[in-house]
Amino acid sequence: xxxxxxxxxxxxxxxxxxxxxxxxxxxxxxxxxxxxxxxxxxxxxxxxxxxxxxxxxxxxxxxxxxxxxxxxxxxxxxxxxxxxxxxxxxxxxxxxxxxxxxxxxxxxxxxxxxxxxxxxxxxxxxxxxxxxxxxxxxxxxxxxxxxxxxxxxxxxxxxxxxxxxxxxxxxxxxxxxxxxxxxxxxxxxxxxxxxxxxxxxxxxxxxxxxxxxxxxxxxxxxxxxxxxxxxxxxxxxxxxxxxxxxxxxxxxxxxxxxxxxxxxxxxxxxxxxxxxxxxxxxxxxxxxxxxxxxxxxxxxxxxxxxxxxxxxxxxxxxxxxxxxxxxxxxxxxxxxxxxxxxxxxxxxxxxxxxxxxxxxxxxxxxxxxxxxxxxxxxxxxxxxxxxxxxxxxxxxxxxxxxxxxxxxxxxxxxxxxxxxxxxxxxxxxxxxxxxxxxx
Amino acid sequence: xxxxxxxxxxxxxxxxxxxxxxxxxxxxxxxxxxxxxxxxxxxxxxxxxxxxxxxxxxxxxxxxxxxxxxxxxxxxxxxxxxxxxxxxxxxxxxxxxxxxxxxxxxxxxxxxxxxxxxxxxxxxxxxxxxxxxxxxxxxxxxxxxxxxxxxxxxxxxxxxxxxxxxxxxxxxxxxxxxxxxxxxxxxxxxxxxxxxxxxxxxxxxxxxxxxxxxxxxxxxxxxxxxxxxxxxxxxxxxxxxxxxxxxxxxxxxxxxxxxxxxxxxxxxxxxxxxxxxxxxxxxxxxxxxxxxxxxxxxxxxxxxxxxxxxxxxxxxxxxxxxxxxxxxxxxxxxxxxxxxxxxxxxxxxxxxxxxxxxxxxxxxxxxxxxxxxxxxxxxxxxxxxxxxxxxxxxxxxxxxxxxxxxxxxxxxxxxxxxxxxxxxxxxxxxxxxxxxxxx
Numbered sequence: 001x002x003x004x005x006x007x008x009x010x011x012x013x014x015x016x017x018x019x020x021x022x023x024x025x026x027x028x029x030x031x032x033x034x035x036x037x038x039x040x041x042x043x044x045x046x047x048x049x050x051x052x053x054x055x056x057x058x059x060x061x062x063x064x065x066x067x068x069x070x071x072x073x074x075x076x077x078x079x080x081x082x083x084x085x086x087x088x089x090x091x092x093x094x095x096x097x098x099x100x101x102x103x104x105x106x107x108x109x110x111x112x113x114x115x116x117x118x119x120x121x122x123x124x125x126x127x128x129x130x131x132x133x134x135x136x137x138x139x140x141x142x143x144x145x146x147x148x149x150x151x152x153x154x155x156x157x158x159x160x161x162x163x164x165x166x167x168x169x170x171x172x173x174x175x176x177x178x179x180x181x182x183x184x185x186x187x188x189x190x191x192x193x194x195x196x197x198x199x200x201x202x203x204x205x206x207x208x209x210x211x212x213x214x215x216x217x218x219x220x221x222x223x224x225x226x227x228x229x230x231x232x233x234x235x236x237x238x239x240x241x242x243x244x245x246x247x248x249x250x251x252x253x254x255x256x257x258x259x260x261x262x263x264x265x266x267x268x269x270x271x272x273x274x275x276x277x278x279x280x281x282x283x284x285x286x287x288x289x290x291x292x293x294x295x296x297x298x299x300x301x302x303x304x305x306x307x308x309x310x311x312x313x314x315x316x317x318x319x320x321x322x323x324x325x326x327x328x329x330x331x332x333x334x335x336x337x338x339x340x341x342x343x344x345x346x347x348x349x350x351x352x353x354x355x356x357x358x359x360x361x362x363x364x365x366x367x368x369x370x371x372x373x374x375x376x377x378x379x380x381x382x383x384x385x386x387x388x389x390x391x392x393x394x395x396x397x398x399x400x401x402x403x404x405x406x407x408x409x410x411x412x413x414x415x416x417x418x419x420x421x422x423x424x425x426x427x428x429x430x431x432x433x434x435x436x437x438x439x
Numbered sequence: 440x441x442x443x444x445x446x447x448x449x450x451x452x453x454x455x456x457x458x459x460x461x462x463x464x465x466x467x468x469x470x471x472x473x474x475x476x477x478x479x480x481x482x483x484x485x486x487x488x489x490x491x492x493x494x495x496x497x498x499x500x501x502x503x504x505x506x507x508x509x510x511x512x513x514x515x516x517x518x519x520x521x522x523x524x525x526x527x528x529x530x531x532x533x534x535x536x537x538x539x540x541x542x543x544x545x546x547x548x549x550x551x552x553x554x555x556x557x558x559x560x561x562x563x564x565x566x567x568x569x570x571x572x573x574x575x576x577x578x579x580x581x582x583x584x585x586x587x588x589x590x591x592x593x594x595x596x597x598x599x600x601x602x603x604x605x606x607x608x609x610x611x612x613x614x615x616x617x618x619x620x621x622x623x624x625x626x627x628x629x630x631x632x633x634x635x636x637x638x639x640x641x642x643x644x645x646x647x648x649x650x651x652x653x654x655x656x657x658x659x660x661x662x663x664x665x666x667x668x669x670x671x672x673x674x675x676x677x678x679x680x681x682x683x684x685x686x687x688x689x690x691x692x693x694x695x696x697x698x699x700x701x702x703x704x705x706x707x708x709x710x711x712x713x714x715x716x717x718x719x720x721x722x723x724x725x726x727x728x729x730x731x732x733x734x735x736x737x738x739x740x741x742x743x744x745x746x747x748x749x750x751x752x753x754x755x756x757x758x759x760x761x762x763x764x765x766x767x768x769x770x771x772x773x774x775x776x777x778x779x780x781x782x783x784x785x786x787x788x789x790x791x792x793x794x795x796x797x798x799x800x801x802x803x804x805x806x807x808x809x810x811x812x813x814x815x816x817x818x819x820x821x822x823x824x825x826x827x828x829x830x831x832x833x834x835x836x837x838x839x840x841x842x843x844x845x846x847x848x849x850x851x852x853x854x855x856x857x858x859x860x861x862x863x864x865x866x867x868x869x870x871x872x873x874x875x876x877x878x
Contacts, residue, residue, distance in 0.1 A: 010622075014641075018763065018765075019768075036622065039622075042643065043641055043642050043643060135607070136607045139604045139607035139608045140608055146603075146604055146607070147586050147603070147604075164585075164586070164603065165578045165585055165586075168574070168575045168578035168585070169578045169579055183449075183475070183478075197666065197670075200663070200666050201666045201667045201670055202482060203482050204481070204482060204663045204664075205663065206645070206662070206663055223645070223662050223663055223666060224639070224643045224644065224645055224662055225643075226666060227636065227639050227640045227662060227665060227666060227669060228640045230666060230669045230670055230673070231636075231640055231669055231673070231761065234669070234670070234673030234676075234677070235757050235761065237673075237677060238673070238676060238677055238680060238753060238756075238757045239753060239754065239757065241677060241680060241681060241753065241850075242680060242749055242750050242752070242753020242754060242757075242850055243746055243749060243750045243753070243850075244750050244753070244754065247754075250758065250761070250763035250764075251754065251755075251758040251763050251764050251772075252763065252764065252768075252771070256775065256778070256779070259779065260779055260782050260783060263747075263750055263779070263783060264782075264783055264786055266746075266750070267743070267746055267747055267750065267783055267786075267787060267824075268786065268787065268790065270742070270743075270746050271739075271743055271746075271787045271790060271791070271820075272790070274738065274739050274742045274743065274746075275739060275791075275794055277738035277739055277742070278735045278736055278738070278739055281734065281735040281736075281737075281738065282735050282804060285731055285732075285735065288727070288731050288734050289728075289731045292724055292727050292728045292731075293724075295720065295727050295734040295737070296717045296720040296721050296724070297717055297720075298720075298734070298737055298738060299713065299716035299717070299720065299737060299738070299741055299858055299862065300710075300713050300714060300716055300717050302738055302742075303709070303713045303716070303741075303745075303854065303855060303858060304706070304709075304710055304713065306742075306745070306851070306854070307682055307705075307706055307709050307710075307713075307851040307854075307855075308702075308706055310681055310682060310850065310851055311681050311682045311683050311702055311705070311706065311851070313681070314677060314678060314680065314681020314682070314683070315678065315681060315683065315686075315690065316690075317677075318674055318677045318678065318681075319689065319690040322670065322674065322689070324457065324689035324690050324691065325689075325690050325691065329691075332691070333690075336695065339695070340695070340698065340699055340702070343699050343703075344699060344702060344703055344706055347703055347706075347707065348706060348707065348710045351707065351710060351711065352710070352714075355714055365721060381710075385706075412745070412746040412749055412750070412850075415742065415745070415746075415854075416742060416746075419738055419742060423738065
């Protein structure tokens with residue numbers, strides 16, 4: 001099952017790849033037997049293909065640029081500095097260059113930017129044997145797949161699709177028109193890749209045709225291109241949930257300062273907004289001076305709001321991304337999360353109340369008014385968790401409604417938002433319950 | 440491009456599906472024209488297929504169970520209550536039932552549980568025309584794909600693969616043995632589905648053969664099954680990062696109490712460990728009583744540690760999941776994150792220092808020792824952010840090393856861990872800098 005020459009080389013190189021410097025990558029790549037170098041190059045990520053091409057001497061680039069199908073070539077060129085685009089485009093043959101220029105006009109995240117313009121077209125009046133013969137000839141061409149043939153009229157409008165398998169099954173004399181499927185899933189060229197990945201997941205398709213506003217077919221997106229899209233989108237969402245800008249590249253390949261910049265932005269926003277807690281706390285300075293015991297539970301109170309808020313927000317962000325929950329469901333979510341928050345808050349509040357009561361019983365930690373302190377903390381936790389859950393769940397809807405990406409309602413952002421309101425809830429509760437005793 | 444009868448029905452039902460009760464789903468499903476009912480049923484998620492089958496009267500179940508390929512039938516049965524497995528297995532024909540029973544023996548997350556045992560086998564000595572004729576006959580069978588034929592010896596060992604496209608291109612008299620590819624990517628039947636999705640993403644493959652320890656072929660996994668796996672795995676990771684157990688089902692389909700249970704578990708763990716902050720704070724009760732101003736910055740300090748920690752942990756969890764970073768890279772990550780943490784901490788600490796200095800200048804908010812308070816807060820933020828970043832980045836490695844899932848080093852968990860140490864860092868710094876003045 002291993003190739004005849006240099007059997008493990010490709011895998012060795014693949015294993016070492018992430019830690020190799022650009023120079024060593026070139027060296028290792030040149031040591032590959034010609035039979036596996038193509039495959040290896042094609043299996044690299046766009047990011048690595050672009051890096052390798054840049055590291056290769058100009059004379060060796062042409063061969064590898066021409067190995068790439070037009071959609072991948074366009075992706076690679078998009079990754080290179082703008083001033084080098086011309087030089088790399090010049091390495092392609094005329095047909096490919098024209099195709100790549102068309103693809104470069106699409107945004108990278110759009111269906112048009114992912115599609116391969118080389119697909120098999122057949123006319124509806126062909127019969128099954130003619131179509132099979134035509135597919136057989138196409139097998140040698142650089143089309144993405146010969147297993148689906150798209151039926152177009154003379155103006156390139158998409159009429160239907162016929163699979164090689166259907167042609168194999170059909171009676172030889174039948175016309176393509178009579179066996180083609182017409183209930184097609186198609187996407188518009190400007191559709192975002194995230195929606196595209198849902199279509200693949202929902203319908204279990206292997207290729208989706210891309211059409212323009214007039215229904216003219218422009219290319220196909222195949223499912224193997226989508227697996228990496230799905231992973232990229234998930235990574236972006238996870239990074240945003242974790243409170244940073246999406247990195248767009250593997251950890252070790254992002255430069256130190258670029259990485260720090262992407263992380264510092266959000267942290268600064270959060271830090272500055274968190275300064276409001278100092279302002280809020282200073283309003284309650286007198287209460288704290290009179291009852292230092294109150295300050296002991298500040299971290300507990302605000303973190304329980306933060307944790308429940310980030311939990312709710314993460315849940316809703318992902319459900320929105322997977323379209324399990326839609327914008328119009330906000331009212332159902334609100335009712336459900338209000339109830340969830342109250343139940344969760346009651347559970348945590350009870351635990352908090354019992355902890356203080358128990359410690360007081362065992363160690364006399366909290367002075368003569370410990371009972372009232374315990375009630376204050378318990379009720380505050382109930383309020384803060386309910387409020388944290390509710391606002392964490394609603395923020396993604398609000399952001400989506402305003403046209404922002406809900407994933408940017410990152411968990412730490414919700415936590416910060418909830419911290420300030422948590423302090424207000426806590427000290428207001430304390431004033432109500434401890435007035436005349438501790439306060 | 441719409442089917443002839445009832446053109447929008449399938450899409451209408453699909454749109455309404457998430458909000459329909461089981462009864463209404465059955466009713467809607469029965470209203471579909473027979474031509475689209477099959478497609479619709481096959482396009483449902485496993486969870487919904489199982490639900491629909493349960494809601495249908497027993498007499499109508501057989502037809503739909505038999506529409507499912509064996510891998511999907513096995514998935515559906517796995518979702519049903521154990522006591523109903525026998526009844527649903529009995530609906531299958533003998534061959535399918537045997538295949539499904541084999542698949543049920545695999546864990547749901549293993550390659551063996553995802554594979555379809557129906558693939559096209561050819562013998563190496565066939566010539567191209569014989570192989571094409573054979574594939575053409577297979578087109579009518581219930582095999583997953585006819586576009587890849589797997590070359591097996593008489594003991595079912597996998598020797599190579601030949602694509603329909605290669606057969607089309609090859610000279611008719613050649614033997615399959617001479618045109619097959621032998622440098623195959625294969626997976627073992629017990630391999631976890633997460634690794635499998637990386638193989639698809641890395642190699643851009645459309646199908647991967649599954650083999651046992653002796654190299655005998657058991658089935659194939661196709662890329663369209665993997666898109667949903669990738670999304671599931673990402674969802675699980677995002678939910679764990681957000682601090683809850685993975686839900687395994689869409690938001691609205693998880694019962695209220697099941698949902699609360701899954702969320703309460705983690706929140707309780709966090710709440711109880713966060714109680715350590717109250718213990719830590721009580722150690723510094725005297726300091727707070729003497730200098731109430733110190734308590735004002737407690738939320739700011741601990742949240743900056745929590746935010747930087749959850750950022751770092753999210754980043755590393757995702758990089759580990761995508762194998763961009765491996766366990767053995769921990770030392771490089773440690774050095775890099777230590778430096779990142781110090782830079783981020785210096786930036787935030789400076790902002791904190793300036794904020795206090797400015798407020799003192801404008802509002803005289805912090806008393807005669809405001810300068811020292813500003814230094815205390817600035818240095819504490821530096822320390823807490825460095826520590827938060829470092830421990831957030833290292834925790835996933837430690838968990839992975841101990842055999843746990845790094846995603847369970849969820850951001851809120853790190854935040855809680857960092858909160859307690861953040862308090863110690865803050866009050867220790869305060870003692871050093873304010874001793875003799877405020878303290």
